[in-house]
Amino acid sequence: MTEVGADAVIHLKEVSVAFNAERPALDDVSVELTEQRIGVIGANGSGKSTFARLLNGLIRPTSGSLRVHGRDPVREGKELRRMVGFVFSNPDVQVIMPTVVEDVAFSLRGRGLQRSEADARVAATLDRVGLTALGDAAAHTLSGGQKQLLALASVLVTRPALVIADEPTALLDSVNSRIISNHLLDDAHHQVVIVTHDMRLAARCDVVLWFDGGRLIEAGAPRTVIDAYERMSA
Numbered sequence: 001m002t003e004v005g006a007d008a009v010i011h012l013k014e015v016s017v018a019f020n021a022e023r024p025a026l027d028d029v030s031v032e033l034t035e036q037r038i039g040v041i042g043a044n045g046s047g048k049s050t051f052a053r054l055l056n057g058l059i060r061p062t063s064g065s066l067r068v069h070g071r072d073p074v075r076e077g078k079e080l081r082r083m084v085g086f087v088f089s090n091p092d093v094q095v096i097m098p099t100v101v102e103d104v105a106f107s108l109r110g111r112g113l114q115r116s117e118a119d120a121r122v123a124a125t126l127d128r129v130g131l132t133a134l135g136d137a138a139a140h141t142l143s144g145g146q147k148q149l150l151a152l153a154s155v156l157v158t159r160p161a162l163v164i165a166d167e168p169t170a171l172l173d174s175v176n177s178r179i180i181s182n183h184l185l186d187d188a189h190h191q192v193v194i195v196t197h198d199m200r201l202a203a204r205c206d207v208v209l210w211f212d213g214g215r216l217i218e219a220g221a222p223r224t225v226i227d228a229y230e231r232m233s234a
Contacts, residue, residue, distance in 0.1 A: 009034050010055060010162075010193075015064030017050050017214075024062070025050040027214040037185055039205035039222060040195045041229055046211040048195045052164050055193060056084040069161050069191075082111075085155030087184075089167035091147035100142070100150055101126065101135040107154045125157040129183060145176030152183055163192045169201060177201075199226050 010033040017026040026047045040048045053059040055068050057077035066073060071080045088094050097103035104125055108118045126132045129149045134142065139150060148168065155163060165184055169177035181201050184192050194201060202208050208225040210217045212232075218225050 012066045015061045018062045024214050029216045035206035037205040038193045039202035039208040042211035047214040048211045052195050083161045085160035085163045087165040087168050089170040091151040094151040095139045104153050104157050125153045129153045166195045
């Protein structure tokens with residue numbers, strides 16, 4: 001397994017999340033993760049998206065404790081969110097500025113960068129995801145795959161310590177799914193948590209977590225966990 005350093009730790013101890021009295025969305029989850037590439041699988045409603053949103057403070061635990069890269073999302077949510085990037089399955093909820101270059105640059109507002117440094121970062125990130133030629137294009141005219149690359153670029157330009165991607169390939173064809181997956185998984189500079197129904201994508205991770213009914217059923221080697229999940233789902 002690939003590790004990204006002692007400070008790149010996700011630690012949950014007896015964490016539960018309850019939105020109503022009927023059934024907790026997460027139930028007594030304990031896990032510690034230092035691997036670089038973390039896959040999260042499970043059926044719809046299993047708790048996997050709730051787990052992902054806990055990690056940057058979008059959701060608060062009802063009970064238990066968690067630390068993400070040394071920070072408490074409840075007490076240090078603002079600081080943590082500057083370290084964490086979130087990629088949604090539908091890029092239309094994430095792309096907000098008129099043009100491609102403006103959308104990527106928007107993510108750097110309020111970070112205290114000189115204009116020249118910000119411009120250089122934006123240019124380098126667009127080049128990295130292959131969107132340089134579309135820098136002046138209207139964002140709403142992009143294809144679905146290009147929009148997802150733009151959403152990813154707007155996250156990567158901030159140089160996050162952790163990237164959380166919730167079903168990032170769900171709306172894409174196989175070609176664009178592979179492109180997005182490669183960008184997420186082949187970067188040695190950040191830890192990534194990928195929530196996915198795509199078992200091929202999950203299999204490329206260093207560790208896979210399987211959720212069911214709000215509980216963490218298994219965490220371990222990708223092939224072992226995926227095989228167990230597929231047997232149970234057959």
